[in-house]
Amino acid sequence: MPATSSPDRTPGDPLADLHDALLAWLPQQRWFPAKGRQVAGLRTVSHAVVSTPGETPTVEHAVIGVSFADAAQDPVGGSAEERYQLVLGVQASPPADVEYAVIGRRGEDVVYDGLADGRISRQFLALITENAVRGPLRFVAEPDTEAPIVGPGRPLIGEQSNSSVIYGERAIMKLFRRATAGLNPDLELHRALGRQGSGEVAPLLGAIEGEIDGEPMTVAMLQTYASNSADGWSMAQASVRDLLAEADLRPDEVGGDFAGEAHRIGKTVAAVHLELAAALGTHPLDARGAEEIEAWMLERLERAAAAVPGVAEQRDAIADVLRGVTTAGPSTVQRIHGDLHLGQELRTPTGWLVIDFEGEPSKSLADRVRPDSPMRDVAAMLRSFDYAAFHQLSEWEQSADDPDPQLERRAQEWADRNRSAFCDGYAEATGTDPRESPELLRAYELDKAVYEVLYETRNRPGWVSIPLRSMRRLLTPAGRGER
Numbered sequence: 001m002p003a004t005s006s007p008d009r010t011p012g013d014p015l016a017d018l019h020d021a022l023l024a025w026l027p028q029q030r031w032f033p034a035k036g037r038q039v040a041g042l043r044t045v046s047h048a049v050v051s052t053p054g055e056t057p058t059v060e061h062a063v064i065g066v067s068f069a070d071a072a073q074d075p076v077g078g079s080a081e082e083r084y085q086l087v088l089g090v091q092a093s094p095p096a097d098v099e100y101a102v103i104g105r106r107g108e109d110v111v112y113d114g115l116a117d118g119r120i121s122r123q124f125l126a127l128i129t130e131n132a133v134r135g136p137l138r139f140v141a142e143p144d145t146e147a148p149i150v151g152p153g154r155p156l157i158g159e160q161s162n163s164s165v166i167y168g169e170r171a172i173m174k175l176f177r178r179a180t181a182g183l184n185p186d187l188e189l190h191r192a193l194g195r196q197g198s199g200e201v202a203p204l205l206g207a208i209e210g211e212i213d214g215e216p217m218t219v220a221m222l223q224t225y226a227s228n229s230a231d232g233w234s235m236a237q238a239s240v241r242d243l244l245a246e247a248d249l250r251p252d253e254v255g256g257d258f259a260g261e262a263h264r265i266g267k268t269v270a271a272v273h274l275e276l277a278a279a280l281g282t283h284p285l286d287a288r289g290a291e292e293i294e295a296w297m298l299e300r301l302e303r304a305a306a307a308v309p310g311v312a313e314q315r316d317a318i319a320d321v322l323r324g325v326t327t328a329g330p331s332t333v334q335r336i337h338g339d340l341h342l343g344q345e346l347r348t349p350t351g352w353l354v355i356d357f358e359g360e361p362s363k364s365l366a367d368r369v370r371p372d373s374p375m376r377d378v379a380a381m382l383r384s385f386d387y388a389a390f391h392q393l394s395e396w397e398q399s400a401d402d403p404d405p406q407l408e409r410r411a412q413e414w415a416d417r418n419r420s421a422f423c424d425g426y427a428e429a430t431g432t433d434p435r436e437s438p439e440l441l442r443a444y445e446l447d448k449a450v451y452e453v454l455y456e457t458r459n460r461p462g463w464v465s466i467p468l469r470s471m472r473r474l475l476t477p478a479g480r481g482e483r
């Protein structure tokens with residue numbers, strides 16, 4: 001994060017003495033989405049002690065507002081101020097195992113990321129089971145469930161937009177980092193699906209609720225941990241590795257063929273769509289609704305074109321495809337996942353679970369909860385098969401001059417085979433084959449690729465060639481037919 005010459009410091013701000021430390025710490029956090037943005041200042045939006053007097057460590061909950069000088073030029077449409085939640089542990093001599101999570105000092109005390117401290121995560125779990133209230137936080141157990149009291153939480157280390165801790169392979173608690181008024185869709189949809197008896201999500205165990213701007217806010221959610229699970233991205237990557245190691249074999253001939261799993265994932269996603277429709281309803285997409293979705297897609301395209309020359313060059317051709325949302329004919333909208341990809345699917349010993357119903361992290365809450373076509377989720381999964389197929393090749397391409405055309409063909413075959421198996425599974429479970437609405441599907445797929453170009457530009461510039469390649473494919477008549 002480029003530092004500012006004169007960061008904003010409001011007198012009386014309870015975290016004022018930590019501002020510089022926070023400004024240095026935030027960009028190192030995987031969950032901080034505004035890496036590289038021009039920061040204008042930081043302020044404390046809310047701050048409360050949630051431990052009882054005399055307890056060690058002291059536990060604080062805070063919402064901080066980070067303001068940006070570059071909101072107008074931000075390619076992903078970031079706003080002028082973004083708010084993040086912190087749980088802070090404060091102690092004069094914290095245990096050595098939280099050293100990596102130290103943010104800074106306040107007087108004699110060390111202040112650190114509280115989720116790193118097993119004592120704090122254990123306490124939060126206990127408070128949920130007790131339906132306790134601590135300061136502004138309400139700890140709520142999901143009715144008719146019993147969260148296991150299994151001791152300290154272990155922070156999950158990995159690629160996350162939020163922060164999670166795992167309790168003895170029995171439960172997992174996720175602290176939402178973006179602080180937004182309203183019910184978080186991840187909690188809302190998990191709850192709705194759980195009450196629908198869904199076997200496709202991990203059972204919800206509880207939540208922590210708070211307040212922001214006088215309105216309720218979801219602080220965290222607790223769900224059953226799926227032990228012995230593997231995520232779809234890792235499994236798909238292993239399959240592609242097998243394939244590319246044996247360039248003379250086709251995807252259906254190699255040992256790690258993924259098509260059976262892709263078919264099962266298609267059925268799982270379909271089941272989730274049917275359950276969400278049953279729980280929360282469906283509506284016909286009228287002309288006005290379709291125009292709104294199209295306008296949103298075109299607006300995103302403009303931002304991407306302004307930021308990425310590869311998108312600007314194809315802007316008009318992309319816009320023509322996106323308009324398929326209004327010209328494709330009648331469709332139905334409902335609540336959907338909104339940010340589906342292989343990493344959001346967990347293979348358990350008995351089947352697949354879908355996780356993380358928060359929607360695209362850069363969208364406002366209002367946009368994330370807006371009913372949309374299930375085709376958005378289907379398209380997002382098709383994009384993910386492309387990603388899995390071409391990720392490794394794109395890495396090799398960065399270190400070699402010419403990609404091996406044989407390997408490219410194999411990668412494309414892998415993508416086609418798994419995209420097709422996914423659609424077969426989806427069609428089998430819903431009775432509707434997504435490939436029968438090619439215009440709509442292509443519009444959603446291209447919209448997702450445009451999002452991904454922006455996402456990768458900001459977060460993983462080395463990966464941007466993956467969605468750019470797919471964008472080109474989706475714009476060529478031959479490429480459009482391949483699924």
Ligand SMILES: Nc1ncnc2c1ncn2[C@@H]1O[C@H](COP(=O)(O)OP(=O)(O)O)[C@@H](O)[C@H]1O
Pocket residue numbers: 156159160161162163164172174202223224225226227229231343344346355356358
């Ligand atoms: N119910 C669960 N059981 C087992 N692991 C889970 C469960 N939910 C999430 N995870 C693990 O936590 C990771 C992050 O979860 P996710 O909900 O995607 O968080 P984020 O919103 O931070 O991206 C997942 O990739 C998965 O490895």
Ligand SMILES: O=P(O)(O)O[C@H]1O[C@H](CO)[C@@H](O[C@H]2O[C@H](CO)[C@@H](O)[C@H](O)[C@H]2O)[C@H](O)[C@H]1O
Pocket residue numbers: 159160161233339340341342343356359360361380383384385387388452455
């Ligand atoms: O999981 P998140 O909610 O944080 O989703 C964001 O990050 C994803 C990457 O981790 C990103 O997904 C993109 O990369 C995946 C491979 O890492 C690929 O499978 C997806 O198809 C691709 O979109 C997601 O877009 C972003 O919102």
